[in-house]
Amino acid sequence: MATEKWVFMVTAQTPTNIAVIKYWGKRDEVRILPVNDSISVTLDPDHLCTVTTVAVSPAFDRDRMWLNGKEISLSGSRYQNCLREIRSRAGDVEDMEKGIKIRKKDWEKLNLHIASHNNFPTAAGLASSAAGFACLVFSLAKLMNVDEDPSHLSAIARQGSGSACRSLFGGFVKWTMGSKEDGSDSVAVQLADEKHWDDLVIIIAVVSSRQKETSSTSGMRESVETSLLLQHRAKEVVPKRILQMEEAIKNRDFASFTQLTCTDSNQFHAVCLDTSPPIFYMNDTSHRIISLVEKWNRSEGTPQVAYTFDAGPNAVLIARNRKVAVQLLQGLLYYFPPKSDTDMKSYVVGDNSILKEAGLDGASGVENLQPPPEIKDNIGSQDQKGEVSYFICTRPGKGPIVLHDQTQALLDPETGLPK
Ligand code: DP6
Numbered sequence: 001m002a003t004e005k006w007v008f009m010v011t012a013q014t015p016t017n018i019a020v021i022k023y024w025g026k027r028d029e030v031r032i033l034p035v036n037d038s039i040s041v042t043l044d045p046d047h048l049c050t051v052t053t054v055a056v057s058p059a060f061d062r063d064r065m066w067l068n069g070k071e072i073s074l075s076g077s078r079y080q081n082c083l084r085e086i087r088s089r090a091g092d093v094e095d096m097e098k099g100i101k102i103r104k105k106d107w108e109k110l111n112l113h114i115a116s117h118n119n120f121p122t123a124a125g126l127a128s129s130a131a132g133f134a135c136l137v138f139s140l141a142k143l144m145n146v147d148e149d150p151s152h153l154s155a156i157a158r159q160g161s162g163s164a165c166r167s168l169f170g171g172f173v174k175w176t177m178g179s180k181e182d183g184s185d186s187v188a189v190q191l192a193d194e195k196h197w198d199d200l201v202i203i204i205a206v207v208s209s210r211q212k213e214t215s216s217t218s219g220m221r222e223s224v225e226t227s228l229l230l231q232h233r234a235k236e237v238v239p240k241r242i243l244q245m246e247e248a249i250k251n252r253d254f255a256s257f258t259q260l261t262c263t264d265s266n267q268f269h270a271v272c273l274d275t276s277p278p279i280f281y282m283n284d285t286s287h288r289i290i291s292l293v294e295k296w297n298r299s300e301g302t303p304q305v306a307y308t309f310d311a312g313p314n315a316v317l318i319a320r321n322r323k324v325a326v327q328l329l330q331g332l333l334y335y336f337p338p339k340s341d342t343d344m345k346s347y348v349v350g351d352n353s354i355l356k357e358a359g360l361d362g363a364s365g366v367e368n369l370q371p372p373p374e375i376k377d378n379i380g381s382q383d384q385k386g387e388v389s390y391f392i393c394t395r396p397g398k399g400p401i402v403l404h405d406q407t408q409a410l411l412d413p414e415t416g417l418p419k
Contacts, residue, residue: 004058004059005057005058005059006057006058006098006099006100007055007056007057007059007411007413007414007415007416008055008056008057008093008095008098008100008102008143009053009054009055009056009143009409009411009413009416010053010054010055010139010142010143010402011051011052011053011054011139011402011403011406011408011409011410012051012052012135012138012139012142012400012401012402012403013045013049013050013051013135013400013401013403014045014049014050014052014131014134014135014138014167014168014399014400015042015043015044015045015048015049015131015134015167015170015397015398015399015400016042016043016045016048016049016050016126016128016130016131016167017040017041017042017043017130017131017163017166017167017173018040018041018043018202018308018310018316019038019039019040019163019166019308019310020039020040020041020245020257020260020261020264020306020308021037021038021039021238021241021242021245021260021261021264022038022264022265022267022268022310023036023038023162023163023175024036024220024223024230024233024268024271025220025223025224025230025234026162026220026221026224027177028181028183029221030077030081031158031159031182031183031186032158032159032160032161032162032183033177033178033183033186034162034175034177034186035177035224035230035234036177036233036234036238036239036242037174037175037176037177037238037239037242038163038166038174038175038238039172039173039174039175039191039242039245039246039249040163040166040172040173040175041171041172041173041200041202041318041396042166042167042169042170042171042172042173042194042396042397042398042399043202043394043395043396043397044194044350044351044394044395044396044397044398045397045398045401046350046351046394046397047119047120047349047350047351047392047393047394047397048119048120048126048131048350048392048394049118049119049131050116050117050118050119050128050131050132050134050135051116051117051119051135051403051408051410052114052115052116052117052132052135052136052138052139052410053114053115053116053139053409053410053411054112054113054114054136054139054140054143055112055113055114055143055411055416056102056107056110056111056112056113056143057110057111057113057416058110059416060110060111060112060113060416061111062111063083063111063112063113063114064111064112064113064114065079065113065114065115065116066114066115066116066410066418067116067117067132068116068117068118069117069418074114078133078159078160078161079136079160081159081160082133082136082137082140082156082157082159082160083112083140085156085159086137086140086141086144086146086156087107087108087144089141089144089146089147089148090104090107090144090145090146091104091144091145091146091147092104092145093143093144093145107144112140113411113416113417114136114139115410115411115418116132116135116136116410117410118131118132120392126204126206126314129160129161129163129164130161130163130164130166130167131164131167132160132161132164133157133160133161133164133167134154134157134164134165134167134168134400135167135400136157136160137153137156137157137160137164137168138153138157138168138400139402141153142402150168150169150188150190150399150400151168151187151188151189152187153168154166154168154169154175154187154188155183155184155186155187158175158183158186158187158188159183162175163216165186165187165188166188167399167400168188168399168400169188169189169190169399170190170193170194170396170397170398170399171190171191171192171193171194171195171196171396171398171399172190172191172192172196172197172249172396173188173189173190173191174188174189174191174242174246175187175188176188176189190399191246191249191250192249192250193398194395194396194397194398196249196252197249197252197396198395198396199252199320199321199322200318200319200320200321200395200396201318201319201321201322201324201325201354201393201394201395202316202317202318202319202393202394202395202396203316203317203319203325203328203329203332203391203392203393203394204314204315204316204317204391204392204394205285205289205314205315205317205332205336205388205391206314206388206389206390206391206392207283207285207286207289207312207313207314207315207387207388207389208285208386208387208388208389209283209312209313213281213311213312214279214281214311215311216310216311219272219275219279219281219311222275222276222277222279223271223272223274223275223279226274226275226276227271227274227275227276228274229267229270229271229274230271230274230275233267233271237267238264241260241263241264244256244260245257245260245261248260254302254303254306254320255302255303257306257318258297258303258305258306258318258320259303261306261307261308261318262293262294262306262307262308264308265307265308265309268309269281269282269309281309281310281311281312281313282309282313283313285313285336285387285388286309286313286314286315288335288387289307289315289317289332290307290315292331292332292335293305293306293307293317296328296331303320304319304320304324304327304328305317305318305319305320305324305328306318322354322357325354325393326354326357326358329348329354329355329358329391329393330358330360330369332388332391333347333348333358333360333369333391334369336385336387336388337385338385338390339385339386340385344360344361346390347390347391348360348390348391348393349390349391349392349393350391350392350393350394351393351394351395352393354393
C-alpha cells in the first residue's frame with residue numbers, strides 16, 4: 001500500500017454555538033468534564049461556521065494540520081486525544097471508483113492532513129474552538145466510516161474543547177455533565193431542532209477590545225480553584241435552571257427564556273469577578289448594551305430581547321421575532337454608529353436583509369435614524385463611534401453536514417496539500 005499515491009478526502013461544515021446556560025468549570029481537566037450541565041443555541045452556519053477538509057493517503061509521512069491557511073502543531077494533548085479516540089473507532093472504507101480499500105487496522109498506520117477555515121475572523125473572539133473541534137471530529141468520523149451517533153461523537157469533540165460537544169447538533173442542545181469517571185456519559189443531546197423556534201433572530205455585537213482576554217480554559221481553572229460562588233452555582237443554581245430552560249425552550253416561552261439567559265450570563269460574569277484575581281470579560285460597551293436591553297424590556301412590560309456574553313466583551317442578543325430585531329438593530333445603530341468611513345453593508349453582516357426593513361439599505365444613513373421611543377435617551381449620548389467593530393445578524397441553525405461539492409474542499413485532491 002505504501003507505494004500507492006491515492007488521496008481520499010472528506011469536507012464538512014460545522015456550526016458554532018452560544019450557551020444560554022453556561023459551562024464554566026471542570027471537574028476533570030484532562031477528559032474535559034464539566035461541573036454542571038449547560039444548554040446552547042446553535043448559530044446558523046451560513047453566517048458562522050468552520051469548514052474542514054480531512055485527507056488520508058499512503059503518501060503522507062505524518063499528521064499535519066493547517067488552520068486558516070497557516071500550519072499549526074498537532075502535538076497538543078487536546079488534538080492528540082481527539083485523533084486517538086476517533087482512530088480507535090475507524091471502520092473499513094472502500095471507494096470502488098478510485099480503487100481504494102482501507103481496512104480498519106490500516107488507520108493506525110495511515111497519516112492525515114487536515115485543513116480548517118472559519119468563515120468569521122478568529123480575532124473577533126467568537127468561540128472558534130467549538131466549531132473547530134466539532135468539525136475535526138465530525139469530518140474524521142465521515143472519512144473513517146465511524147459508526148457512532150452524534151452524541152457519541154460529541155464525547156470525542158468534548159475532549160478537544162468542552163463547548164465543542166454542543167456543536168454536533170443544530171437547534172437547542174444540552175451538554176449533560178454525566179457522572180462516570182471515564183466521561184462516557186458526558187455527552188451532548190439535542191433538545192429541539194432549529195425549526196422548533198424559528199421566530200428568533202440573533203444579533204451579535206462584535207465589541208472592540210484593546211486587551212487580550214484570559215482564555216476560557218485558564219479562566220475557568222482559576223474560578224474552580226478560588227470562587228465559592230462557582231461551587232454554589234454548580235450545585236444549587238444550575239440544576240434548577242436547566243430544568244426551567246428546557247421547559248422554556250419546549251414551550252417557546254420567550255419571557256422565561258430571556259429571564260434565564262440574562263440571569264445566567266450575569267451569574268457567570270459574577271463568578272469571574274468572584275475569582276481571585278478577578279477576571280473582567282465585559283467592558284463599558286458590554287455594560288451599555290445590557291442597560292439598553294434591560295431598559296427596553298422593562299418599558300415594554302414583557303421581554304423583547306435576551307442578552308448573553310461569553311469570555312469576552314461581545315454581546316449576543318436574541319430577539320423574540322423579526323419585528324423586534326429590526327427595532328433592536330435601529331437602536332443599536334443609533335447608539336453605536338459605524339465610523340464615518342465604514343459602509344453599512346460591512347458594518348452589518350450575515351443576514352443583512354434586515355437592513356432593508358430597518359430602512360438602512362439605501363442612501364439614508366444612521367444620522368436619520370430614530371430608535372424606538374422606549375429605548376431613546378436611556379443609555380447616554382449618541383457618540384459611541386467605533387465601540388462596536390460590526391454586527392452579525394443570524395438565527396438558530398442546523399448541525400454539521402458533509403459538503404459534497406469538491407470545489408469547497410480546502411485540500412488539493414491530487415497532493416493533499418492546502419489549495
Ligand atoms: C464562556 O469550551 O472554550 O463560552 O473546554 O477549556 O476548551 P475549554 O473551554 P471552552 O469554554 C467555553 C466557556 C463559555 C461558556 C460556554 O460556552 O458554555
